[in-house]
Amino acid sequence: MAVKDGGNRRKFLATGWGWLKLFASLSLVYPLLRFIRFRTPKVPRQIKVEKTLLPGEVHLDQDFVLFVDEQRVWAVSRICTHLGCSLHFHQEEGQLICPCHQSKFSPDGKRLAGPARDDLAVYPVEPLAEKGYLVVI
Amino acid sequence: MWQRFCAVPWGEVCLVSLYLSVLSGIVVALQYDFGTPFYSSSSMDLLLPFGSFWRSLHFYTSQFFFITLLVHFAAILADGRVARLALGKWLLLVGSLPVALLLLFTGYVLRGDATGHSAGLIAENILLAIPGLGEALNRLLFSIADDGLKRVYANHLVGLGILWGGLSWDHVRKYRAHVSRHGLLIVASLLMAFIFFAPLEPEQLGVFHTPGPWFFLGLQEILRYIQPFWAGVVFPLLFIFALAGLHPVMSPRSRRFCQAAASLWLLLYLILTLLALARS
Numbered sequence: 001m002a003v004k005d006g007g008n009r010r011k012f013l014a015t016g017w018g019w020l021k022l023f024a025s026l027s028l029v030y031p032l033l034r035f036i037r038f039r040t041p042k043v044p045r046q047i048k049v050e051k052t053l054l055p056g057e058v059h060l061d062q063d064f065v066l067f068v069d070e071q072r073v074w075a076v077s078r079i080c081t082h083l084g085c086s087l088h089f090h091q092e093e094g095q096l097i098c099p100c101h102q103s104k105f106s107p108d109g110k111r112l113a114g115p116a117r118d119d120l121a122v123y124p125v126e127p128l129a130e131k132g133y134l135v136v137i
Numbered sequence: 138m139w140q141r142f143c144a145v146p147w148g149e150v151c152l153v154s155l156y157l158s159v160l161s162g163i164v165v166a167l168q169y170d171f172g173t174p175f176y177s178s179s180s181m182d183l184l185l186p187f188g189s190f191w192r193s194l195h196f197y198t199s200q201f202f203f204i205t206l207l208v209h210f211a212a213i214l215a216d217g218r219v220a221r222l223a224l225g226k227w228l229l230l231v232g233s234l235p236v237a238l239l240l241l242f243t244g245y246v247l248r249g250d251a252t253g254h255s256a257g258l259i260a261e262n263i264l265l266a267i268p269g270l271g272e273a274l275n276r277l278l279f280s281i282a283d284d285g286l287k288r289v290y291a292n293h294l295v296g297l298g299i300l301w302g303g304l305s306w307d308h309v310r311k312y313r314a315h316v317s318r319h320g321l322l323i324v325a326s327l328l329m330a331f332i333f334f335a336p337l338e339p340e341q342l343g344v345f346h347t348p349g350p351w352f353f354l355g356l357q358e359i360l361r362y363i364q365p366f367w368a369g370v371v372f373p374l375l376f377i378f379a380l381a382g383l384h385p386v387m388s389p390r391s392r393r394f395c396q397a398a399a400s401l402w403l404l405l406y407l408i409l410t411l412l413a414l415a416r417s
Contacts, residue, residue, distance in 0.1 A: 036276045039283055060342060083365060084258035084282065088342055099347035100255050101361050115361055 049133045058089055058107075063137055064123055065089055065096060067107050075123040075135045076109035082116035096120070143216040147209035150322060152314035154201035157326055159298075161195035171290040174249025178337055189334050196244070196335035198326050203241045203352075210234070210380075220385045226307060227384045233304035235377060236297055238352065239278075243293035245350045246279075247286060251340045256349045257281045257289065259360070263369030348417050355409035376402045 049059055049066055053073070059066040064075040065087070076096070078087045085100035095112065096105040103114030109122050126134040168185060170177040181188035213219050219227060246257035261282060264275040280288050302309075316323070338347075349357045359368045379402060382395030 033273055037273055042283075079258075079282075083262040083360065085255045085347070086258075086340070088345055090345060097345045099251070099345050100259060100349075100357065102345070 045137050047135045047137065048128070049135065050131065052131050052133075058091070060089060061135070062086075064135055065107075066125065066133060066135065073125050073127060073133060074108075075125045075137075076105070076107070077121040077123065077137075079121070080116055081111070081118040081120060082114065087120075139215065143212045145212070147205055147212050148312060149314045150319065151202055151205040151209050152309065152312065153316060153319045153322055154198050154205055154326070156314065156316070157198035157323065158195060158202050161191055161198060161330075162294075164191045165195045166294060169247070171247065171286040174247055174253075174286050175339070176249075178248045178250065179339070182334065182337060190330050193333065193335040194326065194330035197329050197333075199241055199244055201322075201326065203237055206234070206237055214383055217385075219383065222308075222384070224384050224386045228381055229304045230308055231377060231381045233301050234380070235373070236301045236304060240293065240297045240301060242350065242353070243289050243297065245353075246281075246289050247293060248337060249286065251338045251344075251347050252336075252349060254340070255347050256353055257286075259349070259357070259369075263360075263365045266365035267370055268366070346416055348413060351410075354413035355406040358409040358413040376406075 047061060047063070049061065051059070053059055053066065053068040055068055055070045057068055060078075062078070064078055066073065066075045078096075079085075080087055080098040080100065080103055082098065082101055082103050085098050087096040087098050087105065089095075090097050093104075094107065096107070096109075097103075098114065098116070101115050103116035104112040105116075105120050106112055109120030111117065111119050123135050123137045126136075128134055165181070168177070168181055168188065178192065181192050183189075222230070242256065242260065245253045246260070247253065257279060258281060261275055261279040264279065265271045267274060276288075278288065278292055348354060356369060356373070359372060362368070363372070376399060379395045379399035382391055383399065385392070387395070
């Protein structure tokens with residue numbers, strides 16, 4: 001009887017130890033997920049365009065496209081809202097076109113055609129007193 | 138003819154290509170900088186002595202590795218050698234296939250050229266389309282929009298390699314690749330790297346179509362018509378599940394179904410790839 005009790009105790013302890021190890025391993029998943037998912041807040045970037053554009057001219061930066069007409073100056077994101085490819089500006093069609101899946105957007109950032117569903121982000125632009133523009137993205 | 142094809146030691150060829158790919162990859166990594174990926178890749182081609190040779194050697198041997206891995210899978214399924222593998226081992230090996238593809242894919246992304254840059258962002262957005270898990274998976278594998286190529290590089294160099302090794306180790310450890318028997322493959326790889334430079338496509342502002350890597354073209358095409366989660370996650374997984382179901386432990390009816398599903402998937406992917414090529 002005593003031997004049987006000892007066997008049961010050992011089995012219970014071994015099973016418990018196994019569960020403890022499993023629980024300890026799984027409990028590491030939470031801090032791992034929290035660690036990799038955290039996004040360090042980005043400082044807003046101010047990008048200086050060091051040239052003055054005439055109305056109708058377009059400046060293509062790495063992250064945005066800068067447009068100027070008689071009344072205003074504005075910048076729209078170059079990141080396609082479908083799958084994130086960099087848009088190119090088609091001068092003749094006057095549209096931003098995605099080279100990956102051919103989504104099309106107007107210079108105001110409005111979605112015109114293609115698999116993208118959302119409009120483009122529009123960034124604030126400040127004309128500089130001396131020359132050029134400041135775009136905040 | 139078919140028997141002769143299956144008799145080729147594709148697994149060994151695949152392993153030798155992997156060794157060459159890893160060795161040339163280590164050499165490339167000594168000069169590569171993920172902070173300025175395109176500058177780094179192009180300066181390797183233009184400035185560094187033998188830079189284009191090492192980059193091309195890594196590119197071609199990685200392609201050989203993946204292609205011969207696919208052929209190896211096809212050969213063992215065709216001649217019934219798959220029956221020698223236990224189901225668990227077969228599932229692990231099937232799981233190693235998408236990891237090998239990711240290893241190849243992250244290599245394209247790390248070039249930082251028009252193809253790699255677009256392909257990386259597409260992959261990131263496909264992962265983000267997975268409900269619930271997507272963000273964590275993206276933070277683990279890509280996170281290009283937030284962190285540049287830092288995580289892609291870490292995964293290409295270490296994470297995915299360890300994962301592939303872990304999934305296939307029980308199978309691979311039993312085999313010895315006799316390098317001396319594959320002199321022709323080694324010489325062909327070296328010659329190819331000397332003669333044909335690995336592709337590198339700078340961004341061209343007047344170009345309104347950027348085709349992805351050859352194995353990504355079908356996916357790029359289907360993404361035009363179907364939402365990213367269905368096209369980029371569910372559709373590729375269908376093939377993996379069909380492949381997993383080809384093990385002899387499954388009932389003949391299930392196997393026939395999986396065989397038909399896998400064949401149909403491959404045919405569809407071929408058609409999509411041809412459609413994508415027609416756009417170029």
